[in-house]
Amino acid sequence: MENNPALHVLDQFSIEKKTHRLKAVQQGFINDTFLVFEGEEPLYILQRINTTVFGNVDGIMNNVHLALGYLKDEDYQAISLIKSNSGDPYFKTEDSCWRLMTFIDDSIAYDNTTNAEIAFEAGRIIGKFHLLLQDVAIDKFVDTIPDFHSLSLRAKQFEEAFQQADPKRKEKASKAIQFVEDSLAMLKQWDTEDLPERICHNDTKLNNILFARSTNKALCLIDLDTLMKGYFHYDFGDAIRTVANTAPEDEQDHQKITFEKHLFQAFVEGLAANGPFLTEKEKEVLPYGAILMPFLHGIRALTDYLNGNLYYRVAYEDQNLDRSLSLFDFTQKAMNEATSMKEIIQNSGL
Numbered sequence: 001m002e003n004n005p006a007l008h009v010l011d012q013f014s015i016e017k018k019t020h021r022l023k024a025v026q027q028g029f030i031n032d033t034f035l036v037f038e039g040e041e042p043l044y045i046l047q048r049i050n051t052t053v054f055g056n057v058d059g060i061m062n063n064v065h066l067a068l069g070y071l072k073d074e075d076y077q078a079i080s081l082i083k084s085n086s087g088d089p090y091f092k093t094e095d096s097c098w099r100l101m102t103f104i105d106d107s108i109a110y111d112n113t114t115n116a117e118i119a120f121e122a123g124r125i126i127g128k129f130h131l132l133l134q135d136v137a138i139d140k141f142v143d144t145i146p147d148f149h150s151l152s153l154r155a156k157q158f159e160e161a162f163q164q165a166d167p168k169r170k171e172k173a174s175k176a177i178q179f180v181e182d183s184l185a186m187l188k189q190w191d192t193e194d195l196p197e198r199i200c201h202n203d204t205k206l207n208n209i210l211f212a213r214s215t216n217k218a219l220c221l222i223d224l225d226t227l228m229k230g231y232f233h234y235d236f237g238d239a240i241r242t243v244a245n246t247a248p249e250d251e252q253d254h255q256k257i258t259f260e261k262h263l264f265q266a267f268v269e270g271l272a273a274n275g276p277f278l279t280e281k282e283k284e285v286l287p288y289g290a291i292l293m294p295f296l297h298g299i300r301a302l303t304d305y306l307n308g309n310l311y312y313r314v315a316y317e318d319q320n321l322d323r324s325l326s327l328f329d330f331t332q333k334a335m336n337e338a339t340s341m342k343e344i345i346q347n348s349g350l
């Protein structure tokens, strides 16, 4: 616990005045997150939004607010935003932007899992999220980070970073750079025409799902900052890279990085528990999504390493490089499983 200056920000929100304490949450590469305690119980989540990454805070809050209106159901725990004293969904100072949300009691998030029930539940809740949002008016959502998961944009940014990078960094990153060069042409070949646009979460890693502590039932998705239009295979692949891989995304011992087929299968079965809701074409590109998403995160981490760590918060100098190598290792392992992924999907009833 700490006596953080962020405590004063709480005065700007319409909550009962109590003696609150803050605890910083160390996860996340972009925003600053705090749990707000009263006594021993966390009551709220307070976040400072990184306005360098998220330039269009109004757009984000528009999207979050719109989506939260749909994201509630018997099987989906609603989250509420708390209004500021002036009635806005967030509080802005000259150089930062804050929002306050309710904390879900007795909930827990996992960075990784070896438990097939958790993998199943992750699939079920992501499917539910998409079902609840399937009829929203896509045009009302703002494209807050245009082309966020576009392979050609990320390849272009990588190329630019490579051109101006410090030679020592290039040398150190040569293995990762080689992987990009070897994989890009193949990844660009996939046919992704005729896919329907959906409102996606766009950051469906496992630790963005809340589970009930006692039952391990998935409750809801959190971290809705990147909620905007996208394609279903983005959310699928982003989940698979953390559900089917039991190692963290900056794992340096690549022997620990594995593609766990039984966890993949449990996740797909969880998705299918929502009944069929994907088009044939969407199902066809799911294995591609599981290969594309770790690659995209890998190339973004590598680009940031070559740029001198400007985008992601890093714990040590080479963390972005380690992340890219680990993500590329998983990409390769997912590529090796393309056929078995296809079979599992075909037999799943999805």
Ligand code: GN1
Binding pocket: 027, 028, 029, 030, 031, 053, 202, 203, 205, 223, 226, 249, 297
């Ligand atoms: C960033 O900060 P966090 O963990 O919510 C990133 C995601 C990545 C993630 C980890 C806006 O999200 O795309 O999945 O790091 N978010 C943004 O790799 O860039």
Ligand code: MG
Binding pocket: 203, 223, 225, 226
């Ligand atoms: Mg996020």
